[in-house]
Amino acid sequence: MAFLKSSTEISSEKICSLPPNPGYGDCSSEPSIKFYFDVYDLRCKKFLFLNCKGSNQNRFDTEEECIRVCHYTACRPGEIIALSNATTPIICEKPSQCPDGYRCSYDKLFRRHVCCGYSNLDRTCPESSVSYASPTQHSSQRCSPSPTTDQCPENFICLKKERTGHCCKPQRDYCPLGQTPLDETLSGHPKKCNLMQSQFACPEGYECITPYRGNPWGYCCSTRIEARCSDGSDPYLYPENNQPQKCTVGVTTCRVGYSCQGLCNSIVGFCCTKKTSPSTDISNSDTTSDERPWYENATAHHANDGLVTKDDDDSRTSPAPSALVHSYAYDLMTVLSCPYQLTPSYLIDSQIIMECTKTGELRNSCPAPARCVRAPRDVLRRSICCTGSMISYRRSHILP
Known part of the structure; x- marks a missing residue:
């Protein structure tokens, strides 16, 4: 199924501006009633179509189809008003x-501005996702889910719901926080990839990350993570790879001198140096030193077992040696990563790595094609969901 426009394809606006043409010359079949869009009266009208030569595309089988096409010319393909x-x-x-x-988009036919955008029509896509609207039916574009064939337009992925599939995409970000999608050279759209197909693999410097559990299709995202901190603050970088530490507000406690800061009220962010003024803190901009969120006090105690001591005095330039040891131990306990060259799987609509359990009753709680693997350097001996070449991994590691 092709979704790219060819050089000879006429836009909906031009089609709906054409005069009605019943045809001429030899007629091969009986006349029939069709509908066309009247560019002067701005409505769809009936006309007798002769089924002859010389007709044009301003011809629709039903009035509803005529309205669907000609009343939405201000919007991009897949959008609705x-x-x-x-x-x-x-x-x-x-x-x-x-x-x-x-x-806000200008409608040249009706000479007005209307609101265009993608919507989750009929709730056919998961939460925080939008669907691709069919231009003639004003419903989500249907597709046949396949692990090997891409049947949806750029940016969209075919997801199965009940007996059929629908083209969906994330409403906001294609990649996890701090990672940038790779754009196609010609179209400028994010490059799609497939975890199971080598011909749809990502180039060097990018990894294939799927936003939907159990679906092999995803987007090529940069392996390099760019931290986003508020003005005047710096991210914490891991010494071994110079990568910033992601965190979840209210869940993760950063090492001494850093706080978890989310952007635009998001619960996910980065560990950044604490602000000298509460007004510059992105995640806690409405709080004062006497009115802190519960997580500022709670997580440091029961989550850490005393490993990290939260000190509110930001004027301290160097922590005590014991604090450095404790904070390093806490880093090992909280930072989860996949071994070797495997890629972690994230919970839907979050930057939280998906944990799993390997017991006699439950051998693998990860969505395919991810596998349950022991996280390296984790003192809690947790297992997480990872994807990649398990053959190469087994050659270098012994699975728990």
């Missing part, structure tokens, strides 16, 4: 007048 009720579009003059996730 935001409606204030069942039939009335939201008119806008600036982006702030559109719902979240929609943009």
